[in-house]
Amino acid sequence: MAARNRPLRWLAVLSIAALAGITGAARAAAAAGSPGRIVILMVWDGLRPDLVNAHDTPNLTALENAGVRFARHHSVFPTLTLVNAAAMATAGVPSSDGVFGDAMYLAPALDMARATAIPSVGYLLHDPLNLENTRYLLALHDARAFADGVLTLAAAGQTVANSGGYVAVLGKQGPTGMFDPEFASTDAAGDGLFVSDDIAAPPAVAAELGSRPPVTMMHPESIAARDAWFARIVTERALPAAKAASDAGRPSLIVYWQHNPDLAQHLAGLGTQVALDAVAADDRNLGAIRKAITDLGIAGRTDLIVVSDHGFATVKAEVPLARLLKAGVLKGDPDANGMVVAHNGGADLVYLPARLEPPERTALMRKIVNYAIMQPWCGPIFSDDRVSRPTHNRNYRGFIAGTFSERAFGLGGSSRSPDLIVSFREFPDESNQGLTGPSNRAIVIGPNVEETVANHSEALVRPIEGVIYSDAPHYTTGMGMHGAFGARELHNVGAAIGPDFRRGYVDQLPTSNSDVAPTIEQILGLKRTSGASGRTLAEALAGERLPAAKARPVTVSARAIDGDRSVTIAIHLTRYDGRDYPDGVSIERVVHH
Ligand SMILES: [Zn+2]
Numbered sequence: 001m002a003a004r005n006r007p008l009r010w011l012a013v014l015s016i017a018a019l020a021g022i023t024g025a026a027r028a029a030a031a032a033g034s035p036g037r038i039v040i041l042m043v044w045d046g047l048r049p050d051l052v053n054a055h056d057t058p059n060l061t062a063l064e065n066a067g068v069r070f071a072r073h074h075s076v077f078p079t080l081t082l083v084n085a086a087a088m089a090t091a092g093v094p095s096s097d098g099v100f101g102d103a104m105y106l107a108p109a110l111d112m113a114r115a116t117a118i119p120s121v122g123y124l125l126h127d128p129l130n131l132e133n134t135r136y137l138l139a140l141h142d143a144r145a146f147a148d149g150v151l152t153l154a155a156a157g158q159t160v161a162n163s164g165g166y167v168a169v170l171g172k173q174g175p176t177g178m179f180d181p182e183f184a185s186t187d188a189a190g191d192g193l194f195v196s197d198d199i200a201a202p203p204a205v206a207a208e209l210g211s212r213p214p215v216t217m218m219h220p221e222s223i224a225a226r227d228a229w230f231a232r233i234v235t236e237r238a239l240p241a242a243k244a245a246s247d248a249g250r251p252s253l254i255v256y257w258q259h260n261p262d263l264a265q266h267l268a269g270l271g272t273q274v275a276l277d278a279v280a281a282d283d284r285n286l287g288a289i290r291k292a293i294t295d296l297g298i299a300g301r302t303d304l305i306v307v308s309d310h311g312f313a314t315v316k317a318e319v320p321l322a323r324l325l326k327a328g329v330l331k332g333d334p335d336a337n338g339m340v341v342a343h344n345g346g347a348d349l350v351y352l353p354a355r356l357e358p359p360e361r362t363a364l365m366r367k368i369v370n371y372a373i374m375q376p377w378c379g380p381i382f383s384d385d386r387v388s389r390p391t392h393n394r395n396y397r398g399f400i401a402g403t404f405s406e407r408a409f410g411l412g413g414s415s416r417s418p419d420l421i422v423s424f425r426e427f428p429d430e431s432n433q434g435l436t437g438p439s440n441r442a443i444v445i446g447p448n449v450e451e452t453v454a455n456h457s458e459a460l461v462r463p464i465e466g467v468i469y470s471d472a473p474h475y476t477t478g479m480g481m482h483g484a485f486g487a488r489e490l491h492n493v494g495a496a497i498g499p500d501f502r503r504g505y506v507d508q509l510p511t512s513n514s515d516v517a518p519t520i521e522q523i524l525g526l527k528r529t530s531g532a533s534g535r536t537l538a539e540a541l542a543g544e545r546l547p548a549a550k551a552r553p554v555t556v557s558a559r560a561i562d563g564d565r566s567v568t569i570a571i572h573l574t575r576y577d578g579r580d581y582p583d584g585v586s587i588e589r590v591v592h593h
Pocket residue numbers: 045046080081082262309310
């Protein structure tokens with residue numbers, strides 16, 4: 001749909017390149033006729049750092065040892081795929097890039113009379129919509145919804161394409177759509193590539209690629225074949241095209257997003273053979289990409305960044321929050337009619353009816369919070385007062401007792417901000433032994449009693465620590481989930497190797513998925529995305545000075561009291577260079593006598 005803009009964009013590219021769009025390195029490279037830099041961003045969806053070792057992931061371990069290992073890498077909360085794809089692509093956080101979940105309720109941010117007229121997606125906008133779907137993202141890229149796409153900040157793919165660079169985005173549908181909302185076939189030179197599970201562009205490429213290996217949820221091992229198919233597009237098409245672009249002095253960005261181990265961990269469970277095999281398959285794809293870089297003779301101009309979008313945990317029990325609220329504390333409450341809960345596994349986004357005046361809204365929020373926060377399944381709750389100004393960003397406490405401020409955590413103040421974000425509780429040190437495996441009891445928390453259902457996870461091979469309560473129908477006890485504010489989900493994998501990175505370096509400073517785009521843009525010599533929250537990871541770059549600033553731990557807490565019971569929720573952060581990197585939560589529940 002952006003094809004109509006191509007002549008215009010091409011003109012814009014020429015003028016931007018001549019003026020401000022390309023800075024330092026890229027301009028120098030083009031002027032000197034030297035090769036353009038190539039950056040590959042390879043994402044292993046849902047890989048936990050503790051699953052990386054010489055036995056299971058020899059290629060990733062070798063990369064970490066020879067290049068940079070980001071020892072304290074962080075996912076952006078909510079620890080969900082699209083939230084972190086948006087953060088990686090734009091250097092933003094939800095309040096600035098507009099992406100709060102995989103399932104988002106967009107109605108509050110839309111003119112619904114116009115938006116509901118959009119074919120194929122409009123009628124779905126009355127409810128939360130799962131945006132892990134390129135066709136929905138394309139359909140919402142419409143003047144009646146979001147004229148510039150669902151993202152509210154420029155994505156790295158666009159920045160590179162606008163500078164005249166080569167862009168290829170390949171892999172899992174949804175997150176790939178965050179990197180180039182115009183889908184890279186429309187880049188200035190017309191040689192870009194976008195291939196996800198659900199679309200391929202340009203159309204001529206789709207025909208050449210043939211059909212994708214089938215993926216069936218009943219056979220999680222089938223996902224590895226799909227990821228390997230995408231890896232072959234990286235090695236056989238994207239890398240040779242990037243080399244050609246590089247030879248012409250153009251920068252290149254290749255994004256390759258693997259489904260695994262996320263899908264295998266969701267469906268079979270952490271520590272099952274299927275999940276362990278999935279990690280091994282990802283590692284073989286990494287090996288194939290590194291071999292292709294060597295074989296093409298481009299190792300001296302290619303940087304390879306490997307990250308995961310979020311960590312993972314095992315489902316302890318299902319918590320159907322909307323059902324519990326409607327059957328309990330909100331039963332018969334007319335103000336609650338029209339409340340929408342977008343469930344996202346480890347975190348739920350709660351939207352109250354737009355018609356409510358501030359006092360009624362606050363009263364309803366208080367009712368929900370006072371109930372939820374006293375439950376054993378509840379983690380930190382974030383609230384948006386819709387009033388405070390950004391200058392109050394360091395005021396961590398929310399305006400409802402017991403909650404944290406959405407604004408202080410990059411979540412508040414957007415027209416898409418939920419009134420409440422409820423994170424479910426994670427127990428980072430509890431093992432999944434006794435949860436994962438078909439013979440274990442699976443639990444759904446009901447309004448009055450715990451219901452027992454069939455456990456759909458597979459046999460446990462290697463116990464893994466970290467369990468959570470979660471709101472995701474069909475993901476039973478023992479299966480895998482993420483999304484919560486907890487140490488096992490907030491800590492993820494980061495590593496890099498190539499001419500621009502230090503060698504044999506362990507980065508002990510806190511780093512985040514929001515820092516990926518500024519680092520890529522620095523390497524490619526492009527201008528920093530405006531509105532960015534992230535920083536350039538200068539300490540990991542060759543030839544840059546090590547910073548003098550120190551990181552320091554900070555704990556912020558919120559407390560709620562109900563009769564003789566109290567709960568204190570403490571959030572642990574690392575503060576560095578003016579930024580907060582979230583590390584985990586501790587919760588203390590006390591009954592006073
Ligand atoms: Zn993910």
